[in-house]
Amino acid sequence: MQPFHYSRPSSLGDALMQWQGSVANSSDTTSAAFLAGGTTLVDLMKLEVIQPQRIIDLRALSATYEAIRVDDSSLRLGAFAKMADVAGHRDVLNNFPVIAQSLSLAASAQLRNMATLGGNVLQKTRCAYYRDPSWEACNKRAPGSGCAALEGANRQHAILGTSEHCIATYHGDFGQALIALDASVVLSGPNGVRAIPFASLHRQPANTPHTETNLQLGEIITEFIVPILPWARRSLYLKIRDRQSYEFAVASAAVAMELEGGIVRDVRIALGGVATAPWRAREAEDRLRGHTIDEARAAEAAHIAFVNAVPQSHNAFKVPLGQSTLVRALLDVASMEVSNG
Amino acid sequence: MDDDRIKNKPVSEGRRRFLIGSAHTGAAALLLGGGGGVATAKAGTASTSEQVQPDIRATIPTELNVNGMSHRADLDSRMTLLDALREKFGLTGAKKGCDHGQCGACTVLIDGRRELSCLTLSVAAQGREVVTIEGLAENDGRLHPMQQAFIDHDALQCGYCTPGQILSAVSCVREGHAGSSEEIREYMSGNICRCAAYTNIVAAVAQVSQQMGE
Ligand SMILES: Cc1cc2nc3c(=O)[nH]c(=O)nc-3n(C[C@H](O)[C@H](O)[C@H](O)COP(=O)(O)OP(=O)(O)OC[C@H]3O[C@@H](n4cnc5c(N)ncnc54)[C@H](O)[C@@H]3O)c2cc1C
Ligand code: SF4
Ligand code: FES
Ligand code: FES
Numbered sequence: 001m002q003p004f005h006y007s008r009p010s011s012l013g014d015a016l017m018q019w020q021g022s023v024a025n026s027s028d029t030t031s032a033a034f035l036a037g038g039t040t041l042v043d044l045m046k047l048e049v050i051q052p053q054r055i056i057d058l059r060a061l062s063a064t065y066e067a068i069r070v071d072d073s074s075l076r077l078g079a080f081a082k083m084a085d086v087a088g089h090r091d092v093l094n095n096f097p098v099i100a101q102s103l104s105l106a107a108s109a110q111l112r113n114m115a116t117l118g119g120n121v122l123q124k125t126r127c128a129y130y131r132d133p134s135w136e137a138c139n140k141r142a143p144g145s146g147c148a149a150l151e152g153a154n155r156q157h158a159i160l161g162t163s164e165h166c167i168a169t170y171h172g173d174f175g176q177a178l179i180a181l182d183a184s185v186v187l188s189g190p191n192g193v194r195a196i197p198f199a200s201l202h203r204q205p206a207n208t209p210h211t212e213t214n215l216q217l218g219e220i221i222t223e224f225i226v227p228i229l230p231w232a233r234r235s236l237y238l239k240i241r242d243r244q245s246y247e248f249a250v251a252s253a254a255v256a257m258e259l260e261g262g263i264v265r266d267v268r269i270a271l272g273g274v275a276t277a278p279w280r281a282r283e284a285e286d287r288l289r290g291h292t293i294d295e296a297r298a299a300e301a302a303h304i305a306f307v308n309a310v311p312q313s314h315n316a317f318k319v320p321l322g323q324s325t326l327v328r329a330l331l332d333v334a335s336m337e338v339s340n341g
Numbered sequence: 342m343d344d345d346r347i348k349n350k351p352v353s354e355g356r357r358r359f360l361i362g363s364a365h366t367g368a369a370a371l372l373l374g375g376g377g378g379v380a381t382a383k384a385g386t387a388s389t390s391e392q393v394q395p396d397i398r399a400t401i402p403t404e405l406n407v408n409g410m411s412h413r414a415d416l417d418s419r420m421t422l423l424d425a426l427r428e429k430f431g432l433t434g435a436k437k438g439c440d441h442g443q444c445g446a447c448t449v450l451i452d453g454r455r456e457l458s459c460l461t462l463s464v465a466a467q468g469r470e471v472v473t474i475e476g477l478a479e480n481d482g483r484l485h486p487m488q489q490a491f492i493d494h495d496a497l498q499c500g501y502c503t504p505g506q507i508l509s510a511v512s513c514v515r516e517g518h519a520g521s522s523e524e525i526r527e528y529m530s531g532n533i534c535r536c537a538a539y540t541n542i543v544a545a546v547a548q549v550s551q552q553m554g555e
Contacts, residue, residue, distance in 0.1 A: 002419075003397045003418065004397065005397055005418070006464050038461065038465065039457075039460050042460045042462060055418070055462075057464075057465050108445065109516070109530075110509065114456045114460065
C-alpha cells in the first residue's frame with residue numbers, strides 16, 4: 001500500500017471542503033478518495049490498484065445518513081446504512097423483497113456488517129486483470145493500455161454492454177434491485193445537491209472504461225429513494241453462482257411485476273453478472289406487458305434480453321445460463337403470494 | 342523509475358522515529374477532523390502549504406480500545422487493525438489468512454458486531470470497541486460457551502481459522518441466524534476452514550444456539 005494522509009471530517013460540508021482542498025493542487029483527480037466501509041477501497045489499495053494520497057473517512061456521516069425510513073410514497077435508504085441492517089429491516093423484507101434478497105445474498109455476514117449501500121453501488125469490478133497490476137494491459141486501471149481479458153481467461157466477464165476496450169462485469173447485486181424498483185439516488189457535491197435515476201448512475205465502458213459512473217468529481221451519495229410502486233411487493237432477486245454461498249453472481253435477475261388477473265400490467269427486469277453495468281432489459285419487459293406469464297412467454301422474453309449478447313472465448317455459457325435465470329425469476333415472481341395488507 | 346522504487350519502500354522504523362518529532366502535530370490535526378484536517382492544511386497559499394502539510398509518511402498517534410483496554414501506539418496510516426493487533430499489541434489471536442476480506446480468519450467484534458480486521462484501517466477504528474478472541478472468556482478464565490462448545494464438538498483441527506470462527510459463531514447466534522443447520526451454514530460461510538472442520542463447527546453453533554434459547 002502507498003502511504004496516504006488520513007482525515008475524518010465531521011460533516012458533509014466539511015467532507016466536501018476537504019475533498020476540494022485536497023484535489024485543488026493536484027492534476028490527478030484520483031489523488032483523494034472517500035472511505036465508507038472500506039471493503040472495496042482498502043482491498044484495492046493493498047493491491048495498489050488504487051493509490052490515493054488522501055483518504056477522507058466519511059464515518060461521521062453515518063449518524064445523518066444511515067436511516068431507513070418509509071413514508072406514504074417512498075422508502076428512503078441512507079447511503080451509509082450497512083448492507084446487513086437494510087437486508088434485515090422488517091419494512092424492506094415485507095414490502096421490497098428484491099432489495100432484502102439482493103443484499104442478503106451478497107458477500108458474507110462480516111462484510112455486510114461493514115459495507116454501506118453507497119459503497120456497494122460504487123464497488124469496482126472483480127476482473128482479475130484489473131485487480132492485478134502486474135498485468136500491464138487494462139484500460140480501466142491504465143487508460144489506453146489495452147485489455148488483457150479479451151485474449152485471456154474471460155469466463156466471468158460480461159456479454160452485454162461490452163466494448164472492444166473493456167468486457168468487465170459489474171459485480172454488485174444491490175444495483176439490480178434498485179433498477180427493478182425505479183429508484184433514484186441523491187448526490188451532494190461541490191455544485192450542490194441533485195437526484196438522478198439510479199439507472200443513469202453507471203456508464204457502459206465504450207471507449208472510456210475508466211469512467212464508470214456519471215458522478216461529478218467529489219460527489220457523495222447520501223440517499224437512495226425507492227418509490228412505492230404497485231410492483232414493489234411482487235419482486236425478487238435470483239442469484240446463480242459457482243458455489244452456493246459467499247460468491248459473486250455468474251448470472252442474476254432482479255424482477256418486479258404488477259399482475260392483474262394473471263395479466264402483466266407492468267414489469268421491471270434488471271440483469272446482473274452478465275453485463276458491464278446494472279442492466280435494464282427493456283425489450284424483454286415490453287414483450288411481457290399485457291400478457292399472461294407461462295414458460296413459453298418467459299422464454300421468449302429471456303431470448304430477447306440476450307439478443308445483443310457478445311460472448312467471448314470462455315463465457316458463451318452465460319447466454320443460456322442468463323436466459324434460464326431470467327425464465328426462472330419470471331415464473332417465480334408471477335407465482336409469488338403477495339398480500340395487499 | 343528509481344524515484345518510484347524509493348516511494349514504494351515501506352517506511353523503516355528508523356525513518357518513522359525521525360519523523361515523529363516533526364510531524365505529530367499536523368497528523369493529529371488531520372485525525373481530529375472538524376476545524377483541522379485537509380481543508381485547513383490547504384487553506385494557506387501555495388507557498389506556505391508545503392510547510393503546513395505533514396509528511397505523508399508520518400506516523401499517527403493512535404488509541405484503540407481492545408478488550409476493554411486502551412492501547413496506544415504511533416501507527417502508519419496504512420496499518421490495518423489486524424496488523425496493529427498482532428504486531429503492535431501482541432494480540433495474535435486474530436489470524437491473517439487472505440488479508441483481502443475473503444476468508445474470515447481475522448474476524449473480530451467491533452461495537453458488538455463481527456467485522457473483518459484486515460479491511461479495517463487502525464486509524465479508522467479509533468473510538469470503536471474491539472473484542473478479539475483474547476477478550477471473549479470471563480475474567481476468571483471461564484470459557485465463553487462457544488469456546489467450550491468448539492472443544493466439546495472437536496470443531497477444530499489445526500486451529501488456525503478457529504478464533505475467527507468462534508467470534509463469527511457468537512455473532513451468528515446473537516444475530517438470530519442459527520435457527521437450522523442450513524441457516525448456520527449460510528451465515529458462517531464467510532469463514533473458511535482449510536481443515537474442513539465444518540460439520541463439527543455447525544454442531545457447536547447449534548448447541549450454543551439451543552443453550553441460549555434461540
Ligand atoms: C470477498 C468479498 C466478496 C464480496 N461479495 C459480494 C457480492 O457477492 N455481492 C456484492 O454486491 N458485493 C460483494 N462484495 C463487495 C462489497 O459488497 C463491497 O465492497 C461493499 O459493498 C462496498 O461498500 P463499502 O462501504 O465498504 O465501500 P468502500 O470500500 O468504502 O468504498 C467503495 C468505493 O465507493 C466510494 N464511496 C463509498 N461510499 C461513497 C459515497 N457515499 N459517496 C461517494 N463515494 C463513495 C469510495 O470512495 C470507493 O471508491 C464483496 C466484497 C468482498 C471483499
Ligand atoms: S475487462 Fe476491463 S477491467 Fe478487465 S482487463 Fe479488460 S479493460 Fe481491464
Ligand atoms: S484475513 Fe481478513 S478475511 Fe482473510
Ligand atoms: S481448523 Fe484448520 S483451518 Fe480450520
